[in-house]
Amino acid sequence: MADTPHLYLVDGSAYIFRAYHRLPPLTDPEGTPVGAVYGYTTMLWKLADDLHKADGPTHLAVVLDKSSHSFRNEIYDQYKAHRPDPPEDLVPQFPLIRHATRAFSLPCIEEPGVEADDMIASYARVAQDQGWNVTIVSSDKDLMQLVGEKDGARIDMLDTMKNARIYIEEVEEKFGVPPEKVGDVLALMGDSVDNIPGIFGVGPKTASKLIAEHGDLTAALDAAADMKKSKLKERLLEHRADAEMSRVLVTLREDCPLPIALDEMKLEGVPPEPLAAFLSKHGFTSLLKRLDAGTGSPSRKTDLNPARQDTPGAAASSEGSRQPLPDFPAVDRSAYECVQTIERLEHWVERAHAARLVAVDTETSSLDCMLCDLVGVSLALGPNDACYIPLGHGGSDMFAEKPQQIDRAAALAALAPMLASEAVLKVFHNGKYDLNVLARNGVDVSPIDDTMIISFDLDAGRQLDGIGGGHGMDELAERHLGHTCLSFKEVCGTGRKAIPFGEVPLDKATEYAAEDADVTWRLYQHLKPRLATEGGTKIYERVDRPLVPVVAQMERHGIKVDRTRLAKLSEEFASETARLEKEIHQIAGTEFTVGSPKQLGDVLFDKLGYKGGKKGKSGQYSTDQSVLERLSGDGAEIASKVLEWRQLAKLKSTYTDALQEAINPETGRVHTSYSLVGAQTGRLSSTDPNLQNIPIRTEIGRQIRDAxxxxxxxxxxxxxYSQIELRLAAHMADVPSLKEAFANGEDIHARTATEMFGEVNRDTRGRAKTINFAILYGISRWGLAGRLGVQPDEAQAMIDTYFQRFPGIQKYIVRKLEEVRERGYSETLFGRKTWFPRISSKNQAERQGSERAAINAPIQGTSADIIKRAMARMMPALEEAGLAHVRMLLQVHDELVFELPEADVDAASAVIERVMAGAAEPAVRLDVPLGVEIGTGTSWGAAH
Known part of the structure; x- marks a missing residue:
């Protein structure tokens, strides 16, 4: 231990709510809710054990809030007035959390009428005055006021969520001022969570700039009188009293009576007896086993002195790359078994039943799960305990010698009961593909887990140490296991020498295939526990995992397309693009390849002399859509023609031609493939063919949907879903006027037009609609100006007016950006995290792009979560209503497409609307109704 005492003060209240929101509901043997207690216990266990083993910490105490009322309520009766009451099932857990702290033999400090932050501040100052070093385990911005050094004794902070130290430099980077001035910044910007008023409209950047320029709050407020006329000046003058009161509210008390002496906080390990009694009483058997085994904490240690990150977001987003390697033996491909007899297969199936968990993978003749042949199946029951069952190996020549292998039908008959058994969990990586392959071979699989989905729910958007941020097996094996998998090319070759997997010799095929199952098993053991400790359980269990078999079934159903109609559209598009090409050449005065960006750029900017051409690194002019739209807006007819030509050419190649080629010869239908990890916000994406980007509001798009x-x-x-993102914005930003409008069934764009422009007509409603959606995407004045065809100053005036009419939206945006900068990620109402590693980038384009995405991600992600929940519940609801023959075929953004007998339309419509309207509940209760619009027809286009 170090000579200088080092006190750690844990902000226990923050731990409680983190634990509650991270874990699903749990009850102990007596039926008492204990989900938050369990999470808090695991977090505290890890922290206490890590600190005891580290070089430096000598003393530790947990500080909790005793009650919600403090001296600040006497100063301002609205202080924390808008905070919702604790969840009903969390209230009985508060006393148990105190018991948990004491079970660790740790001091648990809480005083009536005093907030935990004030107790922490008082203890920190007393300890510092005695020459002790102090670390506050928290990320609370209010506590950053305490950071600093006095006579060689320092106070810093440890953010265990980001595994990052916070000292003077980090505080200055966050607030633009030293720690002792943080209170002045907080007083100006206020705090919507604690209902500290500050000065409305003054955000973190403005507040920081004012304090940095003028020195303190009083000087900044005094200087307002001499400022040029502006909204900022008006706000500073008008709300000076609010800022001065806010300064008192954010000031931490450092003179609270100390109920426990510092010496009583000495950290001496965790005595097992009281902890064992607590764990046993509440049924925490896994933790009790860990205690009995003598393991103090999980294998991963908190790094008490991590290398400093460039930004808070970077620190948070890279945490996922510092996961420890699991304590598994190295991959040994020679240990895998090639199963070639029914007796050996029955042996593996029997072992899988006994193990209750088996990793499964399939090998096929192609990547198209709707056309491929099943070549083999691999199983894994532990590290290096894996096998491969070849089912379709041998040369393509009918006279070629085939290796010994089990008859496919006999092998599947032996596997099927285990794969369908509710008592055996089947773990896949990208299981949707394997479910489709097995289903086409008559084998149903349930229940399942999927390591690809688990990885996505933990690390979507995370920037991970140069290995890549994807969720493919090879990337995850490198990142989490330190292992490089055999590549398909190594086994099958490349180019002309490549062979199908069914022709790979069995020894090599076994190494490749069994390794996939082995790695999947290892990844599962490593990733699944992280769901509980990192807050991913709710989104995985309540949204994503149930969706895997649902989407697989939708892919198998496919949708019928009219080949004749598509062929006719292709001809029409070809004729129209040829006509446009001639007109473009005529305007240009020369023939050139319209589809060539280089040739088009030369024509536009060199030959025709249009202004504003910019060359990239390649030396050619940019001719992307924004450039052409700008030129078109300036009256360049050729740019308008090229835009039209591009749209038609893309629709022809992407849809009318591609859809004909995509018709499955066996089913006569088109089977798109949905990716559950393709969009960072959680939306499903569609490929082969992509059905997500068919134009919605154009006549051409309708013609394609008619096919x-x-x-x-x-x-x-x-x-x-009708305007679901606006409805969610009204709920999440708590905008009374918008909530009222939706509750009354009003035209929300007309309501916005009235608020913005004082009247409703075609023009104002159209502008209001554009503004409504653009604001939710964090649009800039220049972006809105481009969409509305106005000057940037006029667009900014519209944005300002919008925020004045709907101040909750602006507060929501400010709050969300602040949260993402602090934590590195955004979160949906269902707990889906989206990481933004570039949110604090010094590159303006990167930073602003991340900010725009961070504003919208919670709303768009919540929308995606809701429709996923509706999809997972849909077929059981239809079956219960006697409508099992109704098929769910497509999901496109906020829309679901079904196929059903015409006689069942009314009955099915009622079920579908009910399921979709109530999809958020009971996990989330919205303040606005979810509107659902239903249409039917013989074609997709006619159904709209």
Missing amino acids: FVASEGHVLLAAD
Whole structure:
């Protein structure tokens, strides 16, 4: 231990709420809710054990809030007035959390009428005055006022969420001022969570700039009188009293009576007896086993002196790359078994039943799960305990010698009961593919877990140490296991010498295939526990995992397309693009390849002399859509023609031609592939073919949708959430006028037009609609100006007016950006995290792009979560209503498409609307209704 005492003060209240929101509901043997208690216990266990083993910490105490009322309520009766009451199932857990702290033999400090922050401040100052070093375990910005050094004794902070130290430099980077001036910044910017008023409209950047320029709050307020006329000046003058009161509210008391002496906080390890009694009483058997085994904490240690990160966001986003290597033996491919007899297969199936968990992978003849042949199946029951069952190996020549292997039908018959058994958990990586392959071979699989989905729910958007931020097996094996998997090219070759997997010799095929199952098993053991400790359980269990078999079934259903109609559209598009090409050449005065960006750029800017051409690193002019739209707006007819030509050419190649080629010869339908990890916000993405980007509001887009048709005697039903993102914004930003409008069924764009422009007509409603959606995407004045065709100053005036009419939206945006900068990620109402590693980038374009995405991600992500929940519940609800024959075919943004007999439209519509409207509940209760619009027709286009 170090000679200088080192006191750690844990902000226990923050731990409690983190634990509650991270874990699913749990109850102990007596039926008492203990989910937050369990999470708090695991977090405190890890912290106490890590600090005891580290070189430096000598004393530790946990500080909790005793009650919600403090001296600040006497100063301002609205202090924390808007904070919701604790969740009903959390209230009985508060006393148990105190018991948990004491079970660790740690001091638990709480005083009535005094907030935990004030107790922490008082203890920190007393300890510092005695020459002790102090670390505050918290990320609370209010506590950053305490950071600094006095006579060689320092106070710093440890953010265990980001595994990062916070000292003077980090505080200055966050606030632009030293720690002793943080209170002045907080007084100006206020705090919506604690309902500290500050000065409305003054955000962190403005507050920081004012204090940095003028020195302190009083000087900044005094200087307002001499400022040029502006909204900022008006606000500073008008709300001076609010800022001065806010300064008192954010000031930490450092003179609270100390109920426990510093010497009583000495950290001497965790005596096992009281902890064992606590764990046993509340049924925490896994923790009790860990205690009995003598393991003080998980294998990963908190780094008490991590290398400093460039930004808070970077620190948070890279944490996922510092996961420890699991305590597994190195991958040994020679240990895998090639199963070639039914007796050996039955042996593996029996062992899988006993193990209750098996990793499964399939090998196929191609990547198309709807056309491929099943070549083999691999299983893993532990590290290096894996096998490969070849089912379709041998040369393509009918006379080629085939290796010994089990008859496919016999092997699947032996595997099927285990794969369908509720008593055996099947773990896949990208299991949707394997479920489809096995289903096409008559084998149903349930229940499942999926390591690709788990990884996505933990690390979506995270920037991970140069290995890559994807969720493919090879990337995850490198990142988490330190292992490089055999590549498909190593096994099958490349180019002309490449062979199908079914022709790979069995020894090599076994190494490759069994390794996939082995790695999947290892990844599962490593990633699944992180869901509980990092807050991913709710989104995985309540949204994403149930969706895997649902989406797989949708892919198998596919949708019928009218080949004749598509061929006719292709001809029409070809004729139209040829006509446009001639007109473009005529305007240019020369023939050139319209599809060549280089040739087009030369024509536009060199030959025709249009202004504003910019060359990139390649030396050619940029001719992307924004450039052409700008030129078109300036009256350049050729740019308008090229935009039209590009749209038609893309629609022809992407849809009318590609859809004909995508028709499955066995089913006569098109089977798109949905990615559950393709969009960072959680939205499903569609490929092969992509059905997400068909234009919605154009006549051409409608013609393409007309080619998606129902089978004879059936219709297509399209169920679409109405303005769901605006509804969610009204709820999440708590905007009374918008909530009222949705509750009354008003036209929300007309309501906005009235608020913004004082009247409703076609023009003002159109502008209001653009503004409504643009604001949610964090649009800039220049971006809005481009969309509305106005000057940037006029666009800024519209944004200002919007925020004046709907101040909750502006507060929401400020609050979300502040949260993301602090934590590195945003979060949906269902707990889906999206990481933004460049949110504090010094590169303006990167930073602003991240900010725009961070504003929208919680709303768009919550929308995605809701429709996923609706999809997972849909078929059980339809089956219960006697409508099991209704098929869910497509999911496109906020829309679900079904195929059903025309006679069942009314009954199915009622079920579908009910499920979609109530999809958020009971996990989330919204303040606005979810509107669902339903249409039917013989084609997708007619259903709209």
